Amino acid sequence: EVQLVESGGGLVQPGGSLRLSCAASGFTFSSYEMNWVRQAPGKGLEWVSYISSSGDTISYADSVKGRFTISRDNAKNSLYLQMNSLRAEDTAVYYCVRKYYGSGGKYFDHWGQGTLVTVSS
């Protein structure tokens, strides 16, 4: 069974840093592209960042570019999101998401349960 378990969320002051982790199991982690998606309280889904299966291709939403860093450790089956210079508008539940390539295109087929990041003084 595919499992994605996020950790590392919590309360942080504006300007602070936090590192999210996602532990993957039940599939060959090194074969899949991964993403972080967030959802602010009462709001919709926002794609945050993408990393290729090998880690050599990375992308960010404009809203986090220059402040967030995505990485992965395929030996540890883990995905990370280093978040620096946090702002109140970064408050959200952060989901670790697996990207799947099928015959009909690509989609997010497995999601973690999410971890809440609250940026407040």
Next chain:
Amino acid sequence: DIQMTQSPSSLSASVGDRVTITCRASQSIIRYLNWYQQRPGKAPKLLIYAASSLQSGVPSRFSGSGSGTDFTLTISSLQPEDFATYYCQQSYSNLLTFGGGTKVEI
């Protein structure tokens, strides 16, 4: 970037109703369109991919259609567990972006 616009943003319906949600892309995405369901307090769940292909385990009352820029998600007979928020997502570009969501309420 490809922008995705859903309508309506919310709707009220009753059990047994037929419900239709629309999603429009800012450019042609052929049929690279996915739909997700999110129940309160839960992670999103994939319902439909490639505009009309039902994900394994999803009830057949859910269906999707469309191509180019205009797409629809239809629930043929709304069930109590279907009251949720629905999101479309384009997968034409490498960065998969979402629509704003449609909340289906009683």
